[in-house]
Amino acid sequence: MNPAYQRLATRFARIATLGEASAMLHWDASAMMPPGGAAARGEQLATLAGLQHELLTAPEVAEDLAAAAAEGEWASANLALMRREHRRATCLPTSLVEATTRANAACEKIWREAKAKADFALVRPALAEVVRLQRESAAALAAATGLAPYDALMDGYQPGIAAADVEPIFTAYETFLAEALPRAEARAAAAPAPLPLPGPFPVAQQRALCREMSERVGLDYDHARLDESLHPFCGGTPTDVRITTFYAEQEVGKALLGVLHETGHALYERGLPEAWARQPVGQAAGMAAHESQSLIIEMQACRSDAFLGFLGRRLHATFGGEAAPYARENLARHWRRVARSFIRVDADELTYPAHVILRFRLERAMIEGRLEVADLPAAWNEGFRALLGIAPPDDAQGCLQDIHWHDGAFGYFPSYTLGAMAAAQLMQAARAAVPGLDAAIAEGDLRPLTAWLREKVHSQGSRLGFQDLLRHATGKPLDPADFMAHLSARYLQ
Amino acid sequence: MNPAYQRLATRFARIATLGEASAMLHWDASAMMPPGGAAARGEQLATLAGLQHELLTAPEVAEDLAAAAAEGEWASANLALMRREHRRATCLPTSLVEATTRANAACEKIWREAKAKADFALVRPALAEVVRLQRESAAALAAATGLAPYDALMDGYQPGIAAADVEPIFTAYETFLAEALPRAEARAAAAPAPLPLPGPFPVAQQRALCREMSERVGLDYDHARLDESLHPFCGGTPTDVRITTFYAEQEVGKALLGVLHETGHALYERGLPEAWARQPVGQAAGMAAHESQSLIIEMQACRSDAFLGFLGRRLHATFGGEAAPYARENLARHWRRVARSFIRVDADELTYPAHVILRFRLERAMIEGRLEVADLPAAWNEGFRALLGIAPPDDAQGCLQDIHWHDGAFGYFPSYTLGAMAAAQLMQAARAAVPGLDAAIAEGDLRPLTAWLREKVHSQGSRLGFQDLLRHATGKPLDPADFMAHLSARYLQ
Numbered sequence: 001m002n003p004a005y006q007r008l009a010t011r012f013a014r015i016a017t018l019g020e021a022s023a024m025l026h027w028d029a030s031a032m033m034p035p036g037g038a039a040a041r042g043e044q045l046a047t048l049a050g051l052q053h054e055l056l057t058a059p060e061v062a063e064d065l066a067a068a069a070a071e072g073e074w075a076s077a078n079l080a081l082m083r084r085e086h087r088r089a090t091c092l093p094t095s096l097v098e099a100t101t102r103a104n105a106a107c108e109k110i111w112r113e114a115k116a117k118a119d120f121a122l123v124r125p126a127l128a129e130v131v132r133l134q135r136e137s138a139a140a141l142a143a144a145t146g147l148a149p150y151d152a153l154m155d156g157y158q159p160g161i162a163a164a165d166v167e168p169i170f171t172a173y174e175t176f177l178a179e180a181l182p183r184a185e186a187r188a189a190a191a192p193a194p195l196p197l198p199g200p201f202p203v204a205q206q207r208a209l210c211r212e213m214s215e216r217v218g219l220d221y222d223h224a225r226l227d228e229s230l231h232p233f234c235g236g237t238p239t240d241v242r243i244t245t246f247y248a249e250q251e252v253g254k255a256l257l258g259v260l261h262e263t264g265h266a267l268y269e270r271g272l273p274e275a276w277a278r279q280p281v282g283q284a285a286g287m288a289a290h291e292s293q294s295l296i297i298e299m300q301a302c303r304s305d306a307f308l309g310f311l312g313r314r315l316h317a318t319f320g321g322e323a324a325p326y327a328r329e330n331l332a333r334h335w336r337r338v339a340r341s342f343i344r345v346d347a348d349e350l351t352y353p354a355h356v357i358l359r360f361r362l363e364r365a366m367i368e369g370r371l372e373v374a375d376l377p378a379a380w381n382e383g384f385r386a387l388l389g390i391a392p393p394d395d396a397q398g399c400l401q402d403i404h405w406h407d408g409a410f411g412y413f414p415s416y417t418l419g420a421m422a423a424a425q426l427m428q429a430a431r432a433a434v435p436g437l438d439a440a441i442a443e444g445d446l447r448p449l450t451a452w453l454r455e456k457v458h459s460q461g462s463r464l465g466f467q468d469l470l471r472h473a474t475g476k477p478l479d480p481a482d483f484m485a486h487l488s489a490r491y492l493q
Numbered sequence: 494m495n496p497a498y499q500r501l502a503t504r505f506a507r508i509a510t511l512g513e514a515s516a517m518l519h520w521d522a523s524a525m526m527p528p529g530g531a532a533a534r535g536e537q538l539a540t541l542a543g544l545q546h547e548l549l550t551a552p553e554v555a556e557d558l559a560a561a562a563a564e565g566e567w568a569s570a571n572l573a574l575m576r577r578e579h580r581r582a583t584c585l586p587t588s589l590v591e592a593t594t595r596a597n598a599a600c601e602k603i604w605r606e607a608k609a610k611a612d613f614a615l616v617r618p619a620l621a622e623v624v625r626l627q628r629e630s631a632a633a634l635a636a637a638t639g640l641a642p643y644d645a646l647m648d649g650y651q652p653g654i655a656a657a658d659v660e661p662i663f664t665a666y667e668t669f670l671a672e673a674l675p676r677a678e679a680r681a682a683a684a685p686a687p688l689p690l691p692g693p694f695p696v697a698q699q700r701a702l703c704r705e706m707s708e709r710v711g712l713d714y715d716h717a718r719l720d721e722s723l724h725p726f727c728g729g730t731p732t733d734v735r736i737t738t739f740y741a742e743q744e745v746g747k748a749l750l751g752v753l754h755e756t757g758h759a760l761y762e763r764g765l766p767e768a769w770a771r772q773p774v775g776q777a778a779g780m781a782a783h784e785s786q787s788l789i790i791e792m793q794a795c796r797s798d799a800f801l802g803f804l805g806r807r808l809h810a811t812f813g814g815e816a817a818p819y820a821r822e823n824l825a826r827h828w829r830r831v832a833r834s835f836i837r838v839d840a841d842e843l844t845y846p847a848h849v850i851l852r853f854r855l856e857r858a859m860i861e862g863r864l865e866v867a868d869l870p871a872a873w874n875e876g877f878r879a880l881l882g883i884a885p886p887d888d889a890q891g892c893l894q895d896i897h898w899h900d901g902a903f904g905y906f907p908s909y910t911l912g913a914m915a916a917a918q919l920m921q922a923a924r925a926a927v928p929g930l931d932a933a934i935a936e937g938d939l940r941p942l943t944a945w946l947r948e949k950v951h952s953q954g955s956r957l958g959f960q961d962l963l964r965h966a967t968g969k970p971l972d973p974a975d976f977m978a979h980l981s982a983r984y985l986q
Contacts, residue, residue: 017536020533020537021514021537024521032718034718037716037732039732041733044513047507047514222528223527224529225525237533239530239532
């Protein structure tokens, strides 16, 4: 490699190391920090982000990027990603970045009150300002990248995916859902009501079981922690991942399936290529790719009949009582229940994409100037009714429910459903490639699956874009047919 | 303030904010981090330290320091401390700093093995290299500060204290101890043997009691955490202090008194002047000052007859069983036991200074070139015998016991005893100034004491040097007479 490339590699490693420090401080803020530490923590994170930005946008970076040359596929991909990060960081004027940070923080704060009061008017002016600035950023990013404005925002979350890729996939899903949802509901209505899971489920036992399950799935606690936070997440760094969950004494499924979901994220981080640690090409391939890894573990593997049978036996052995509630079929009635509902984060696997499709269309329209914030509640309710046949009773259960837009995140929502679809496609390919995959899952052994994921996905870092990663692993780009086939098999037959 | 001063204040705040991030990552490494995170954590801390150093030594800092002017006592003290930090950071060549970091790390690693094997020869070459580099650093610091070489190292831990201040105080203590120790031992021998504290002491109950006691002493858990680590410490930041301890089921005193010790450190951090947060003058006044705050809580207040009576009642109420072992007199026999011993960290209040005096003399001689590393074990054993009349059976219980020298910390040891002496002096002044102080302590209420400490010590930050701080709080500079009077009252009467 030439000296300019070497200097860049050193600089990007330094930037990534500061990012690791931030990641640990973010985890601490959610899982450990006493409330009185919040103000100082905000300063610490802002200082680290400021230094990262300075390192990325220093004048010598542009010179080195112009002079740099890389040999080999990985280094070439790395250099291309460096150029991408630099372009995205330098095309936004500092004044716009600062105005955005302020507007997002102000809006998020008001949103909490507006949501509590189900009063959209309260947050409307602040959200309008957020959208105005997002449009400005999108325009600047579009000019620098050659993408359309909304695509330029999407690209910040999942590189290489544009609205034109998503639109036909989502339209096909809408058609599928219109037919599938009534059938799934009819099938569920004909089945016996689920037996209640007795409880209580003492937190200490839940904690031990969650840890055991995450270990079975492949998480190595020499390089990980499991803690508690209000909103579960996966944070930390590749050699020190930190997952969290939230325990409730009366409910065991939420914490357990949540831990399995975060374990999927954690395994991706753990499996990233060590030789490219702290380089752009050594990072995960984007948010949709990341979500595919949590969902293949949680939704594809762990909510399968095979794993639910195993899990039911472990639950019964742990918490005792009658065996019947822990039977596979009964767990499936609880944890694979299909129902039209207003809240995305509580939605089932079949209707979840409808929540995402609605948001994708609305946020794209807002960025493209076809929808004003004042008209959002009406557009939301109309769109929701068109997709799911019901409309929320108030905006708290409608357009106020998510933090994302109120915190300035536009272009992120599609990642959830792209991830779900990719998970189904990867599972299908793994089944074809790995003999005995489902038999192992039925014994609670996910190692055959995770070994395949490590080879095909995790160890690839960002060498390949989202579509090429899927081609590499499954032989085709994103294809919603596998997801629909999975849903049909699980909910319609 | 002029613009140069303003720029410096902004820069030093940024440096301090990076220091806060480091402090949290250090705490995490000791209290939370899985072992596999160690290598990445090392990189994170090194990167933050490197950025702090770059910010402190950038060319424009020297220009701004030359042009800066400050108004008022606090700002003037702040500017003087900025100049001091800059001088100490810039006078050491980068090559020397790097060689020192490497040599310290290498020596520390070998030391762990040498200590385990009680084999000084193993670590001798590495320690000789550490000492050689410390001499070089001391010479460079001496040239920049006008201090003697060893004083320049001491000044890095406790500004404003030199060997010439310490030498007569330590000599006086040596004389005092020669007479006091046999008397204390005779008195202890004449007393009944202590009743054993029954145990076991379940860890969950110890944890709750430790937290309750630290709250009584004044720690506010909106701004603090209590966790566990192998070596107890106080870390974190002023609005988010993190103290740790280590619980053993069979022993309750060590964790409890350890938590009270760390609470003293934590209260100092919590009480630092908010208006000067992240500025040099807003930091604690040095390591001896810090140790005075942990020891006034642990040794002066909490091991007093008054508090032990209260503590015994709380212990008995918590752990049940017979009342007699928890009587004040019996707890005192356990927790104020005087005995000649080889290990500093286990030493009692009366003999602890002898351990420090020995180290002070030896490390000073090493820095001044009067003692070579090869001669250290013999000098240690001879000095130990002169001070305490016994000699360690091997070097693991002698010159290999502490990490400090093997990690490159020369000039730190005196802080322990200066802190113990300052604690006695401050307690004496607090008793004279605050009516009902001991009566409150007998009720487990330390608020009158900590309120006085907050006003006289904590809120002063680094505005005053160590001696001036004591003058401000007690009307006189460091005077070992108060410490000796305290020891006489506690151990000889």
